Amino acid sequence: MSFRPALRPGAPLLRRDATSLQVGTSPGVVLADRPGLMALLRLLDGTRDVERLQAHARDTIPELDCDVPALMRELLAIGVVFDSTRWSAPRRRGLDAEARHADLSAGDPARLVRRSDLRVAFHAGAAALPVVDTAREVLSASGVRDLDATDPHLLVIATCGEPSRTVFERPTSTGLDHLVVVIDEDRVRLGPLVRPGLTPCVGCHDLHRTDWDPAWPALLPQLGRHTGVLTPPALDAVTVHAAALELAVEVLAYCDGTAGRTTGQLLAIGPRHDERSAWPLAFHHACACDLLSAA
Ligand SMILES: [Zn+2]
Numbered sequence: 001m002s003f004r005p006a007l008r009p010g011a012p013l014l015r016r017d018a019t020s021l022q023v024g025t026s027p028g029v030v031l032a033d034r035p036g037l038m039a040l041l042r043l044l045d046g047t048r049d050v051e052r053l054q055a056h057a058r059d060t061i062p063e064l065d066c067d068v069p070a071l072m073r074e075l076l077a078i079g080v081v082f083d084s085t086r087w088s089a090p091r092r093r094g095l096d097a098e099a100r101h102a103d104l105s106a107g108d109p110a111r112l113v114r115r116s117d118l119r120v121a122f123h124a125g126a127a128a129l130p131v132v133d134t135a136r137e138v139l140s141a142s143g144v145r146d147l148d149a150t151d152p153h154l155l156v157i158a159t160c161g162e163p164s165r166t167v168f169e170r171p172t173s174t175g176l177d178h179l180v181v182v183i184d185e186d187r188v189r190l191g192p193l194v195r196p197g198l199t200p201c202v203g204c205h206d207l208h209r210t211d212w213d214p215a216w217p218a219l220l221p222q223l224g225r226h227t228g229v230l231t232p233p234a235l236d237a238v239t240v241h242a243a244a245l246e247l248a249v250e251v252l253a254y255c256d257g258t259a260g261r262t263t264g265q266l267l268a269i270g271p272r273h274d275e276r277s278a279w280p281l282a283f284h285h286a287c288a289c290d291l292l293s294a295a
Contacts, residue, residue: 003083005053005072006046009100013041023080031080036064040071046084091116095143111256112143118255119149120156123167127160127232128183134244135251142252154254156181156247160233164224168194168202172289177254179262181247186234187270188243190250191262192281197289199263200281207284238273246276 011024022028039061054068075081087099091113099109124132136147155171158181171178179193194201210216246269253260261267268277283290
């Protein structure tokens with residue numbers, strides 16, 4: 001097995017006492033010391049493969065007397081050492097921190113290749129821009145490059161107040177995946193993330209709402225009619241950032257193919273920055289959307 005050993009990301013290498021070393025402090029792993037071990041561990045910056053490491057150690061650490069490949073395999077198994085080749089790949093440039101995070105949290109860094117390929121577009125009203133702009137910064141730092149795609153995989157539709165239902169006509173008819181973001185007074189609602197024909201849509205949402213609010217069909221045509229909301233929303237800066245973070249998380253979940261919290265569900269952030277509420281959204285029997293996939 002050839003790999004490039006790197007010491008556990010972000011973990012300090014410490015001497016614990018005369019006979020033991022410690023890697024990391026959370027809680028850290030204790031290793032029995034032996035001559036040359038500290039010097040060997042200091043070489044583990046992920047730039048040398050095991051063979052080169054062994055040769056380099058032979059030249060520079062004469063007191064070291066151990067089977068370097070076997071020791072590296074042992075340290076890899078207990079999480080003291082990682083394989084830095086998993087953190088870089090031609091299509092994952094600039095994503096080293098993301099890859100180290102995925103590796104440490106038992107994720108798969110290979111999944112990150114989708115980040116640079118993902119095409120996202122935003123359709124946002126002025127009052128939704130603070131949330132959208134902050135989410136775009138997080139997405140950019142997470143390796144999503146195309147946030148102004150003309151031919152997006154995912155369209156984020158963000159408005160202050162429930163949007164006019166006409167904005168969903170085109171994504172629905174063309175089968176474009178879309179994520180709804182509604183700034184609702186003092187909170188931000190995310191969802192549904194609609195994959196037309198595959199997950200419950202805004203039409204399902206409206207039909208369910210009509211089941212318990214008979215006036216909803218009368219309100220629907222009025223939504224989004226006024227381009228400016230009368231009074232701006234009541235969101236403070238930390239709730240805007242919390243909502244933006246959750247929005248970015250949902251887009252990344254979509255990108256990485258992991259389970260998000262806005263598929264078949266609505267997620268609300270606020271009024272306080274650390275408050276979350278969620279409601280399930282099922283297909284509605286009267287909505288024609290699930291026929292799309294059969295068509
Ligand atoms: Zn539907």
